[in-house]
Amino acid sequence: MEEKNLYLSHYNFTEKPFQITTDPKFIWLGEKHLEALSTLKYGIVENKGFLLLTGDVGTGKTILINCLVSKLDIEAIIATIPDPDLEILDFFNSLADSFKIDKKFESKGDFLVHLKDFLHKAHAENQNVLLIIDEAQRLNHKLLEEIRLLSNIELYNKKLINIFFVGQNEFNDILMQEQNRAVRQRITLRYNIDPLTKNETREFIKHRLEVAGAKGNIFTASAIHEIYLFSSGYPRLINVICDHALLTGYTKGIKKINVRIIRECAEELKIPVKEKKIEISKTKSINSDDEKGQEFSKKLNEKIDRIDEKSPQFVKMAYIIAAALFLLITAYLINSLTSTTSPNWSADELTTRKYKDSLQQEKRSLSAEMEEANKVEIIPADSGNNKEKSLADKEKFLPSPDQAIIIYFKYNSNELTDEAFKTLHQIAEYMIHNPEAKITIKGYTDSTGHYRYNINVSKFRANIIKSYLAGTGVDSSKIESLGLGPANPVATNSTVEGRRANRRVEIEFNY
Known part of the structure; x- marks a missing residue:
């Protein structure tokens, strides 16, 4: 003491x-954290059903969730399962205990009867029910299915329970498995939290010291x-x-x-x-033949350390810039002379359908359109009849600055289909293997409703796609997401067909 x-x-x-605690006064929220809070709070307040927050170990997911819960300004009953690696009946009893249902259950049927009564009572008292499942990457398929079925308890088509998955990035891979398709389809809002940037790290340290x-x-x-x-x-x-x-x-x-x-x-x-001490964005590491470059970098860093507390900031920056330029030129020359590797995906392996101004092929009845919502416009890479081509080859796309990959949405919906997930998965693979690629995600709505609401909806839709791609390993700094609301309509908003065409997200590649 x-x-x-x-x-x-x-x-x-x-x-x-710098104690590792969840003391709320030490919590520092950067722009990405505030965006996550806004997105997830919207999902809870609007009873969106399934929500997902992912991030690597130590990125602050648990702290963010605690902050979210403390900031909810609605009447809510909240249960948290810290470790879901349980047998099904043990999970049900743990959930019942969290909801203060004073009973030990011996069967699934008995639990569901009591849970239904509990949810109906909460609804009658205007209370939202939120189940937070932490460490979601520890869930197995059978338990995931049981959790999905809990959301089937509805009243007048209204969800009576919001289920919030919080897990490491591996949970995205689990959701992509075919056997978990039904759960994946129900996740309406997702957000991936990235590590702090250098500037955010400085602000994080400064905040905790001041507190x-x-x-x-x-x-x-x-x-x-x-x-x-x-x-x-x-x-x-x-x-x-x-x-x-x-x-x-x-x-x-x-x-x-x-x-x-x-x-x-x-x-x-x-x-x-x-x-490296001197950061060069997205350059390959210098090999052992570049001993002079490494020695230069080492000596320069030692020089910076010696003058750290004595020299003006601009002098230190001059040293850093000089080193960065030297290493960049050296790395470029070495890679140009020695590199023999090529990307796993070539440009010819991917393709998209050209953006169409005409809506002749989009016209169909209102009922048929609602059944085929969330459609992704693509063309298979092999449109011929060569039976020896694999299915994977037929589903690859060619990103082009002059073309856009388009995803459509139902009215007031944020759901994605299996086809959309496959498309996003291939975009993620392409960007991971082609780090120079950048994309802009533009969310749009039709003109129905208030302008501000449409702006928010379009931004949420764009962020859903950005978060999914970041969760699969794409560098989030390579993704720009915009919510443009009813701007740039591609069709008239006076018809069902036109409004459907305007409710979309466009993904554009930039080089």
Whole structure:
């Protein structure tokens, strides 16, 4: 206790700033977190049924969910299953206990009867019911199906329970399995949370220090840069490194944490660096033949460390820029001379249908259109009759700056079909193997309803697709999502056919 007080007094803290806890006053929300909160809150308030939040280990999913629950301004009954790796009957009893249903169940039928009564009573009292399933990647197929069937308990076509999956990125792969198709189709809103950027890492550290009572900067600029490199922007790792660094500074009698202390802590914690000290976006690593370039980089970084607390910021930036230019040119020359690899996907392997101004082929009856909503406009890569071509070859697409992949939506709907998921999956694979590719996702609506509502709906639809692609491993910085509402109609809004054509999301490739 005395050592803790000395630790705090050394830095003039009122409490430790980097404890791994869910204390709400230490929560820092960046733009991506606020967007996630807005999207998921919308799904809960509007009773959208199944929601999904994914992210890598340590990105702050649990903290975000706790924040979401605290900010709900509706009457809600909330149950949380922290670990769903259970037998079916054990899961039902755990759920009943969370909902304070005072009974031990011996059969599925008995549980469903009581759950139905519970949900009807909550509805009569104008209460939303939310089930949060954390660590969703631990769910097996049988339990996923049982959870899906819980959502069949409805009243006047209104969902009586919202089911919120929270899991690591592997859960997206589980959902893509054919046997889990029914669950995948019901997820109406999804969001993938990425690690923090370098600037967000700086703001995250600054916020926690200020909450703890710090006066001024305790970590130097180069130390924060090193923290970002070692942590890759994962909040949990940032907390671990910073806490260890402060303890090291205390034991050495140092009040200003520099880059050398961060490296020492990273070595003690056995944390490998995720990137080079000088960041070159999307360049291949320099091979062993480039010893001069590596030696230059090493000496330059040492130079930066020595002047970190003595030189003006612009001087340090000049060194960094010079190093970046040197390594970029060197990497380009080496890769041009030695690279023999080619992308797994060639440009000829993908294809889309040209954007059509005419709606002659879209005309059909209202009932038929509702049955075929969410249609993706594509053309198979092999439109011939060669039976030796595999099905996979027939389903690949060619991205083109002059063409758009178009996904249509029903009125007031955010659901995606299997065909849409397959298309997005192939887009994800193409972008992963072609890191220079960028896309713009544009969400549109028809002109029915209020303009602001349509803007929000179109933005949600665009973000659904962006989040799915990011969850499969696509660099989110390569994806721009826009909600344009009723703008840029491709048809008249005075007919059913025209309104259906205007309710769409366009995916455009940029190079």
